[in-house]
Amino acid sequence: MSAMPAHGTPATTSRDGTADPAAGGQLSGRARFVGAMFLMATSAIGPGFITQTTTFTDQLRAAFAFAIVVSILFDIAIQLNVWRVVGVAGRRAQDLANSVVPGAGYVLAALDVLGGLVFNIGNIAGTSLGLNAIFGLDVRVGGAVSAAVAIAIFLVRRAGVAMDRVVVLLGVVMIALTTFVAVRTQPPVGDALRQTVAPDQVSFLVITTLIGGTVGGYIVYAGAHRLVDNGVKGEQFVGQITRSSVTGVVITGVMRVLLFLAILGVVAGGRALDPANPPASAFQHALGTAGEVVFGVIMWSAAITSVIGASYTSTSFLKVIGSWVTRWERWVVCGFIVVSTAIFLVAQTTPVRLLIFAGAFNGLILPFGLGILLWIAARRRDLIGGYRYPKWLLGIGVVAWVLTIYLGYSSLTGLADLF
Numbered sequence: 317m318s319a320m321p322a323h324g325t326p327a328t329t330s331r332d333g334t335a336d337p338a339a340g341g342q343l344s345g346r347a348r349f350v351g352a353m354f355l356m357a358t359s360a361i362g363p364g365f366i367t368q369t370t371t372f373t374d375q376l377r378a379a380f381a382f383a384i385v386v387s388i389l390f391d392i393a394i395q396l397n398v399w400r401v402v403g404v405a406g407r408r409a410q411d412l413a414n415s416v417v418p419g420a421g422y423v424l425a426a427l428d429v430l431g432g433l434v435f436n437i438g439n440i441a442g443t444s445l446g447l448n449a450i451f452g453l454d455v456r457v458g459g460a461v462s463a464a465v466a467i468a469i470f471l472v473r474r475a476g477v478a479m480d481r482v483v484v485l486l487g488v489v490m491i492a493l494t495t496f497v498a499v500r501t502q503p504p505v506g507d508a509l510r511q512t513v514a515p516d517q518v519s520f521l522v523i524t525t526l527i528g529g530t531v532g533g534y535i536v537y538a539g540a541h542r543l544v545d546n547g548v549k550g551e552q553f554v555g556q557i558t559r560s561s562v563t564g565v566v567i568t569g570v571m572r573v574l575l576f577l578a579i580l581g582v583v584a585g586g587r588a589l590d591p592a593n594p595p596a597s598a599f600q601h602a603l604g605t606a607g608e609v610v611f612g613v614i615m616w617s618a619a620i621t622s623v624i625g626a627s628y629t630s631t632s633f634l635k636v637i638g639s640w641v642t643r644w645e646r647w648v649v650c651g652f653i654v655v656s657t658a659i660f661l662v663a664q665t666t667p668v669r670l671l672i673f674a675g676a677f678n679g680l681i682l683p684f685g686l687g688i689l690l691w692i693a694a695r696r697r698d699l700i701g702g703y704r705y706p707k708w709l710l711g712i713g714v715v716a717w718v719l720t721i722y723l724g725y726s727s728l729t730g731l732a733d734l735f
Contacts, residue, residue: 349560352542354484355542355625359534361487361571361622362619370595370598372522375519378504378508381573384573388566390527391527391565392561393715397709399557400709404553407544408541409688425634427681428534433626433652435622440623440656443620446613446620470627471650479624489617490618493614500603501577501578504580508576524719527719533678537629538628539560550701583598623656679728686717690713
């Protein structure tokens with residue numbers, strides 16, 4: 317993305333189709349990894365993430381801490397493997413999949429683009445809710461304004477650099493504001509710490525739902541594909557790839573923990589949340605009238621960064637259909653945002669049904685794509701430059717993959733119930 321030229325002129329690419337580090341405006345050194353890990357983290361922290369965390373905290377109270385920790389450990393196992401294979405190979409997941417099973421990459425790309433589009437409609441809806449809480453804007457006006465902001469980011473001269481800086485800045489804003497609220501609500505931290513290892517109740521459904529929400533669908537590939545566009549390829553980057561993938565998951569986990577503590581302080585104090593909008597009511601209980609504005613800023617930041625992440629990553633999957641997508645990448649991204657926004661604007665209500673559909677797709681995509689990447693790690697060393705893949709890493713990846721199969725089964729059940 318950072319190698320995308322202005323006005324749709326061709327980008328310079330290397331022989332294997334990845335962005336050429338010398339192609340003008342590309343990040344170098346540590347910056348290429350910081351942008352990737354924040355893109356992955358903020359892609360996971362969207363409107364659904366906020367609502368999900370609030371709802372589960374209200375249901376499980378302090379025992380939700382155990383579910384958070386377990387889901388983070390599984391997220392790390394999955395991201396370690398995805399980033400390692402994609403980063404060492406220097407090729408996107410769909411291209412690697414096509415090298416293993418001809419046509420598999422097209423299937424993976426189709427699933428991710430469809431899921432990304434449907435989720436992006438929800439992300440646009442989230443931005444509109446945020447601006448409505450801050451400024452009182454009509455939700456459709458807020459959605460259109462937010463889409464324009466996202467498009468403007470991708471149309472600047474150094475779009476990749478702008479995208480990285482925006483997601484880092486808004487990620488810091490979300491964490492800072494949520495920390496403030498968490499301190500203000502004075503949650504029972506001691507009880508939460510105790511239940512991290514000795515929970516009063518355990519919900520396997522909650523744990524799998526959290527995993528699907530943070531590494532499902534396009535989200536698991538967002539940071540890894542950003543590495544490819546930043547010119548990362550080869551065994552020499554393994555250390556930085558490992559640290560960045562773990563750090564990205566930790567950033568998401570920190571936001572989850574802070575939001576959990578903020579909400580826990582509210583519900584532990586005996587306040588009831590509004591079922592129509594649990595997060596907004598929790599922030600209002602915590603900060604009074606100012607809570608609505610703080611909620612709006614956090615919601616808009618989470619939603620707009622997810623719009624950026626979904627649009628960028630979905631477009632990265634579209635590159636499998638031809639080199640023209642790379643040449644006109646910024647316009648394809650903008651078109652993706654326009655289509656998502658148009659569907660939101662013509663919809664009579666918030667697309668809840670579509671979000672449920674996309675959530676089910678998350679569960680289907682994850683085991684399919686992860687299984688192929690693990691096969692490459694175990695059997696196709698030729699695709700990763702002869703790199704000898706660590707057995708311990710492959711082992712935890714397989715364990716995590718088995719859990720994703722359960723996610724896939726749950727997703728199929730959800731789709732059956734939906735239709």
